[in-house]
Every structure is written in C-alpha cells, then in structure tokens.
Amino acid sequence: MTVLEVPGDSPFGTSNLPYGVFSTADAGPRVGVRLGEWVIDLSRALGEECFAHPSLNAFLAQGRARWAEVRGRLAELVTGEVPDDAVVGLGAARMHLPFEVADYVDFYASQSHATNLGRLLRPDSVPLLPNWKHLPVGYHGRSGTVVVSGTGVVRPCGQLGPTGGPGPDFGPSRRLDIEAEVGFVVGVGSEPGSRITPAEFADHVFGVVLVNDWSARDLQSWEGAPLGPFLGKSFATSISPWVVPLAALEAARIDTPAQVPEPLPYLRGGGRWGLDIELSVAWNGDVVSRPPFREMYWSPAQMLAHLTVNGARTRTGDLFASGTVSGPTRDQYGSFMELSWGGSEPVTVGGRPRTFLEDGDEVVISATAPGGDGRRIGLGEVRGRVAAAR
Structure with a gap:
C-alpha cells in the first residue's frame, strides 16, 4: 500500500x-x-x-x-x-480521449467575443444581431473530429473567397485560428421530446473540459452565408484529457453578468451557474491572453436548457462548448482573430509580429478555478500543434 x-x-x-x-x-x-x-x-x-x-x-x-x-x-x-x-x-x-463523444454543440456565449466579431465582420452594422441577448446562439458541430490534447491538427483545405478572379480559389487555409473555450460533458441523457431546465443542469452534466475549437476563418467567411459554420470548424476540435467534475467547481460558482432584457422563462432559474474559471493561452510558449470565463453572458445551464427546449434529446457523452471565452480587454481575447484584430494589428510572438497560425505553431490552453479548500484547482491543458496541409 x-x-x-x-x-x-x-x-x-x-x-x-x-x-x-x-x-x-x-x-x-x-x-x-x-x-x-x-x-x-x-x-x-x-x-x-x-x-x-x-x-x-x-x-x-x-x-x-x-x-x-x-x-x-x-x-x-x-x-x-x-x-x-x-x-x-x-x-x-x-x-486518451476521456469519453466517447455522442454529439457536439458549440455556443457563442461571450458578449465581448460576439461584439468583437460583429465589429470585424459587419463594420457598418450594429455588432450584436437582434437575437443574441434573447438566446444562447450555437451550431451543431462534428463529434467525429473531437480529439484529445496532444493530437496534431492538419491545416484544412477548402474553398477560399474570390480574390480578384470570377470565382473562389481552393487551397489550404491562410487564416487558421484558435478559440479558447470551456466544454461541458453530459452524463445522463434525456428522452426525445423532453426538456432540461436550468435547475436540472447538475443532474445531467458530469463535468468540464477545456476546448480549442480550431477555426479556419477564410473558409468560414466564404461558406458561412446563410447557414453558418461548416468546413471552417469541422476539421478538428481539441479537448483536455481530464474531466473535472462539477462537484469540484462548487467554490467557482458565481452569478452571470446582468442579463438585459430578462430571458424568457425557460432560461431562468437554476441557481448560480456562472463559473470563475481563468484561462491562459500560450502561443509557442508565449502567454498572449488570459480569458476570464466569469465574463460569459450565458451560463452553461442556460445553454443546455436552450439546446433541449425544442425536444432535442441528449445522450451520455454529449459535449457542448461555451464558444470563445473573451473579456473586455485585448489581453483577455480568446481568439487570434480578435487578438490581431482581423490581421491588422499583429501580436509579438517569439520576437516577431504574428496574426494567424503557421505550420509548426503550438497552442496550449490551460485553466484554473477556485477550489473547495481555498486553493486553486487545475483543469489541465489542451495542447495542439499545426501540421502542414495534405
């Protein structure tokens, strides 16, 4: 012994x-x-x-x-x-991958991130679309390309928007990005036609992982209208190998930021499910951002309630992620699209200016949170290195 x-x-x-x-x-x-x-x-x-x-x-x-x-x-x-x-x-x-991923859904729950992307992509319009403060916006991803930390990520190829010619080009993504996120693992599923309320969140969700939702911004911008993310997201999503139980995060529970207007009744209640998780993003060893999950507008309990309000079932092993975690200042942005402001304001990494990912780059996302004994607990890390397109 x-x-x-x-x-x-x-x-x-x-x-x-x-x-x-x-x-x-x-x-x-x-x-x-x-x-x-x-x-x-x-x-x-x-x-x-x-x-x-x-x-x-x-x-x-x-x-x-x-x-x-x-x-x-x-x-x-x-x-x-x-x-x-x-x-x-x-x-x-x-x-190894800690659980068999049944379904994968990714949300868009950070007001700072959604506002930044709105300003970058729609500079002549209001940053937040009319629905954003009424529901947790999300998309259904691809569970088969969820991989464990340390798995190499091959640069994706696809259609790139026209750059002067009559139609799109085809080739490797030139604007490969990361998204620092927190993911939630469903333990107990639900029946088709039923709903999970915010108050039932902890009866269904077992724990938390870190997520890097790799994103090819040039593929995404060309294909995204009108149905949203597809090949620009589906090539790889990396998660940390350790699933931290919700029970270990009791001391990290906080209120979400004020939600105005008040959400519809099915998104209310369930207690405090904001989480005081502090992320760190390292690019080739240089820490370039510290995104705060406490700033997320929508809680994971609200995300799950919205995911199932139409009667969609959940299953053991379902994974849903928060979307990019970003705070209000540049040193808290959770994507390189924001950090480099669409490529117009490079970041110094390894002594030289950088915007999007190059082959051989490695990104490590880690996180900590308050623990039950007054010390901080770790959520581990999600690590990935970019390999050349095939």
Missing part, C-alpha cells in the same frame, strides 16, 4: 480529482483519477468493472447519486493508503 503525498499548492490535490482515460506500456486504456503527479487506476483501486472500460461513458451514465458516491470513496482513498498496483506515475501514463 502507498500513501500519496501531494504538495499543498498542487492544482490536482484532493479537492479536484479529475477523471481521465489512460494506458501504460503493459496495459490498455482504462479509467483513472489524477492526484498530483500520479494517476490512480480505478479498475484496481475500486475493483469495479465500469472503470476497466476505455472510456468514461459507462460511469457517466450511472447518474448524479453514483458520481457523488464514488467521489466520496475517492476522498477517503486518497487521504489514506492506495494499493501499490493502482498507482501510476503521470509520466508513464498515455492519455
């Missing part, structure tokens, strides 16, 4: 305990929980078959009472002795 001692300033202490799926040189993917610089193999530590699976889905489907029961057992386990064969050093663990 092993006693695991974790430094008091570790972002992965006993008040966090995020779940992931890992493998080692001698055994295939199974479920683990991170504590400090270790991974605890739950298939051995708890001896339950659902944790021997190569995804979290079987556990997620068991529901909120079960999630709480396992978290309680883990809290006792990690403050005592852990079986030796259940302890794996983080460096010996290879991380």
Whole structure:
C-alpha cells in the first residue's frame, strides 16, 4: 500500500480529482483519477468493472447519486493508503480521449467575443444581431473530429473567397485560428421530446473540459452565408484529457453578468451557474491572453436548457462548448482573430509580429478555478500543434 503525498499548492490535490482515460506500456486504456503527479487506476483501486472500460461513458451514465458516491470513496482513498498496483506515475501514463463523444454543440456565449466579431465582420452594422441577448446562439458541430490534447491538427483545405478572379480559389487555409473555450460533458441523457431546465443542469452534466475549437476563418467567411459554420470548424476540435467534475467547481460558482432584457422563462432559474474559471493561452510558449470565463453572458445551464427546449434529446457523452471565452480587454481575447484584430494589428510572438497560425505553431490552453479548500484547482491543458496541409 502507498500513501500519496501531494504538495499543498498542487492544482490536482484532493479537492479536484479529475477523471481521465489512460494506458501504460503493459496495459490498455482504462479509467483513472489524477492526484498530483500520479494517476490512480480505478479498475484496481475500486475493483469495479465500469472503470476497466476505455472510456468514461459507462460511469457517466450511472447518474448524479453514483458520481457523488464514488467521489466520496475517492476522498477517503486518497487521504489514506492506495494499493501499490493502482498507482501510476503521470509520466508513464498515455492519455486518451476521456469519453466517447455522442454529439457536439458549440455556443457563442461571450458578449465581448460576439461584439468583437460583429465589429470585424459587419463594420457598418450594429455588432450584436437582434437575437443574441434573447438566446444562447450555437451550431451543431462534428463529434467525429473531437480529439484529445496532444493530437496534431492538419491545416484544412477548402474553398477560399474570390480574390480578384470570377470565382473562389481552393487551397489550404491562410487564416487558421484558435478559440479558447470551456466544454461541458453530459452524463445522463434525456428522452426525445423532453426538456432540461436550468435547475436540472447538475443532474445531467458530469463535468468540464477545456476546448480549442480550431477555426479556419477564410473558409468560414466564404461558406458561412446563410447557414453558418461548416468546413471552417469541422476539421478538428481539441479537448483536455481530464474531466473535472462539477462537484469540484462548487467554490467557482458565481452569478452571470446582468442579463438585459430578462430571458424568457425557460432560461431562468437554476441557481448560480456562472463559473470563475481563468484561462491562459500560450502561443509557442508565449502567454498572449488570459480569458476570464466569469465574463460569459450565458451560463452553461442556460445553454443546455436552450439546446433541449425544442425536444432535442441528449445522450451520455454529449459535449457542448461555451464558444470563445473573451473579456473586455485585448489581453483577455480568446481568439487570434480578435487578438490581431482581423490581421491588422499583429501580436509579438517569439520576437516577431504574428496574426494567424503557421505550420509548426503550438497552442496550449490551460485553466484554473477556485477550489473547495481555498486553493486553486487545475483543469489541465489542451495542447495542439499545426501540421502542414495534405
């Protein structure tokens, strides 16, 4: 048996305990929980078959009472002795996609981001479209291209808008961008024709991941009218390997900013589901932005309520993301489209001016939040490097 001692300033202490799926040189993917610089193999530590699976889905489907029961057992386990064969050093663990993604929806919930994009794309119009303050705007993405942190991202090809000729060009994106986001993982689904209210959010959503919604802005601008994002978004969405349970984020819950006009009744109630999560965006090692999730206009509980208000079902493993997290100042913008103001105001990265991503660039998005013991907990990181178009 092993006693695991974790430094008091570790972002992965006993008040966090995020779940992931890992493998080692001698055994295939199974479920683990991170504590400090270790991974605890739950298939051995708890001896339950659902944790021997190569995804979290079987556990997620068991529901909120079960999630709480396992978290309680883990809290006792990690403050005592852990079986030796259940302890794996983080460096010996290879991380995998933590859950099978059933559906993927991306929202547009930051007022600062929506306003900035409106000013860039529609300079002669009002930045926010008339519907924006009445509902969480979103689009349905592609679950099959959600990948785990560390997976390379191939520069996408597609149609590029006319640049002087009679029609569009075809080729690699020249305006490849990132979007720093927070994603929410559905554990318990809902039946077709039913609705999930904001008050039922925590009965359905298990936890949180970090998201990089890679975006090809030139493909997106040409194809986007009239139906919105398609090939400019669907080529890759990266997520962090650790799913932080909502239970670990209780101390991070805050009110959303004032919502004026008052939302319709189905978007009201459910308690405080704004979250005081602080993101960091590093571009080739240089931190270029610190987007604050606390500024998000729409809460994740409202996003889920809107997603299902028409009767659309949810399933175990559904992922919905917040959309780009941006604050009101330039050092808080969560996309390079905003940070470089559409390419007109370059950012210094590695000692030279930059606008959009080049082949070989690496972006790392990380985040922390207040924890239950007064210290900050970590949400891990989502990392991706751009590879040349094929």
